[in-house]
Amino acid sequence: MDICFADSTVRFGDRIALHPLTLTLRERRIGIIGLNGSGKTTFARLINGLVKPTSGSVTVNGLDTVTDDKAVLGQAGFIFQNPQNQLILPIVSEDIALGLKGRGLSKAEIEARTQAVLLRFGIGHLGSRRVHELSGGELQLAALASVLVTAPDILIMDEPTNQLDIRNRALVGRTIDGLDEHVIVISHDLDLIADFDRVLLFHEGRLCGDGPPAKMVELYREIAA
Amino acid sequence: MKTLYVDGNTALHRLSPRVKLAGLMLASILLFLTRSPLALGTALALAIYLYAMLPLGFKVSLHRLRPVLWTIAVVALFSFLVQSAEEATVALLRLSVLMLLAASVTATTTVSAFIEVATEAARPLERMGLVNAADIGLAIGLVIRFVPDITGHYQSVRDAHLARGIKLRPLTVVVPLIILTLKSADEVAGAIDARGIRNQKA
Ligand SMILES: Nc1ncnc2c1ncn2[C@@H]1O[C@H](COP(=O)(O)OP(=O)(O)O)[C@@H](O)[C@H]1O
Ligand SMILES: [Mg+2]
Numbered sequence: 001m002d003i004c005f006a007d008s009t010v011r012f013g014d015r016i017a018l019h020p021l022t023l024t025l026r027e028r029r030i031g032i033i034g035l036n037g038s039g040k041t042t043f044a045r046l047i048n049g050l051v052k053p054t055s056g057s058v059t060v061n062g063l064d065t066v067t068d069d070k071a072v073l074g075q076a077g078f079i080f081q082n083p084q085n086q087l088i089l090p091i092v093s094e095d096i097a098l099g100l101k102g103r104g105l106s107k108a109e110i111e112a113r114t115q116a117v118l119l120r121f122g123i124g125h126l127g128s129r130r131v132h133e134l135s136g137g138e139l140q141l142a143a144l145a146s147v148l149v150t151a152p153d154i155l156i157m158d159e160p161t162n163q164l165d166i167r168n169r170a171l172v173g174r175t176i177d178g179l180d181e182h183v184i185v186i187s188h189d190l191d192l193i194a195d196f197d198r199v200l201l202f203h204e205g206r207l208c209g210d211g212p213p214a215k216m217v218e219l220y221r222e223i224a225a
Numbered sequence: 226m227k228t229l230y231v232d233g234n235t236a237l238h239r240l241s242p243r244v245k246l247a248g249l250m251l252a253s254i255l256l257f258l259t260r261s262p263l264a265l266g267t268a269l270a271l272a273i274y275l276y277a278m279l280p281l282g283f284k285v286s287l288h289r290l291r292p293v294l295w296t297i298a299v300v301a302l303f304s305f306l307v308q309s310a311e312e313a314t315v316a317l318l319r320l321s322v323l324m325l326l327a328a329s330v331t332a333t334t335t336v337s338a339f340i341e342v343a344t345e346a347a348r349p350l351e352r353m354g355l356v357n358a359a360d361i362g363l364a365i366g367l368v369i370r371f372v373p374d375i376t377g378h379y380q381s382v383r384d385a386h387l388a389r390g391i392k393l394r395p396l397t398v399v400v401p402l403i404i405l406t407l408k409s410a411d412e413v414a415g416a417i418d419a420r421g422i423r424n425q426k427a
Binding site: 048050070073074077078080082085086087088089090091094097098099101102128130131132146147150 | 228230232335336337340359366367370373409412413415416417418419420421422
């Protein structure tokens with residue numbers, strides 16, 4: 001994995017959401033922390049091209065998020081803050097299969113891959129369930145399955161444990177630990193990123209810290225105080 | 226996100242979605258070709274039977290129809306006032322049959338089956354270079370997906386009114402309802418992009 005930001009900025013109207021940023025990401029587990037409105041989501045959305053840089057460029061494994069946007073989406077999966085709206089169709093297996101349609105796969109193949117990804121996350125029994133009946137933890141796992149079924153190289157998660165109880169936090173945490181993909185996780189749950197390889201700290205639209213988790217969390221507490 | 230689909234193994238569940246939708250289309254044409262109260266009455270009896278056979282339970286069955294029933298009542302009342310009692314009866318019967326048939330089809334067909342059928346149906350238009358068939362299918366599937374969502378949003382808006390002792394007024398209900406619905410539509414659109422669902426042209 002190789003994500004490069006070259007002097008990238010993001011503006012919404014005359015408001016600067018992200019100040020110029022030059023940075024390369026290669027680590028397998030990267031955490032993003034910062035106060036509300038500090039630019040974390042904007043930064044994460046730059047990576048898969050859902051937000052385009054107002055100036056400068058962002059490339060993912062050599063692909064430009066502006067000119068190769070579709071290829072970039074294939075490389076970087078994204079789990080939104082609200083997994084309820086991440087799942088597009090109302091039945092879990094139906095939703096997962098949707099991501100595989102139109103790729104020239106046979107019906108049997110689509111079904112097999114859907115089942116395999118459900119089993120991978122230990123939620124084989126949830127395939128025929130309604131999305132609205134799932135608990136918070138199950139919803140996160142279903143969202144994970146729906147994104148990882150298309151085998152992206154990088155997984156970006158926006159506050160995945162935000163609305164979860166302690167048990168489900170631990171479950172999602174363990175699941176993230178077990179992933180082979182590169183993961184970039186935005187989190188207010190500082191335990192979740194405590195053993196990550198690298199942590200980025202954002203403040204008021206600027207990257208103001210970049211280093212090991214313990215150090216960044218300490219800096220974050222200073223800023224927040 | 227709730228779903229209109231209900232699990233079961235009735236004859237309607239087993240019938241191919243293509244046949245169900247074609248049948249629904251045909252039925253709606255036939256309904257508007259006749260004005261005979263006897264024919265329409267018979268059709269209504271059959272439609273009630275069909276709908277009642279679904280494993281929905283009495284309460285849910287009625288609950289699902291309620292919003293449409295109101296619309297039908299308004300239309301019938303209107304034609305009674307400006308046209309005639311006969312006109313009103315015909316409208317009432319036709320629309321009720323249509324509502325029951327459509328409700329039976331949506332209760333026994335999954336959203337992905339809808340998407341598939343709509344995509345196939347749009348293929349000829351695609352060959353003419355007019356549309357992307359997969360997009361048409363997805364759009365129709367999403368309409369069906371959002372119906373129960375909108376009902377759910379309505380319930381939360383209503384609860385918010387009740388909790389704060391505010392009277393339900395069209396303006397204070399419709400505006401937040403539209404905002405909530407657009408907001409979730411926006412997020413779903415984001416997910417469709419992020420998951421690359423429209424990337425692959427079949
Ligand atoms: N689509 C948008 N339009 C306008 N302003 C936005 C948009 N998205 C984010 N912002 C603004 O950009 C800033 C950073 O937001 P965001 O990246 O969502 O922060 P975080 O995820 O850290 O809470 C905020 O001030 C927010 O209001
Ligand atoms: Mg955010």
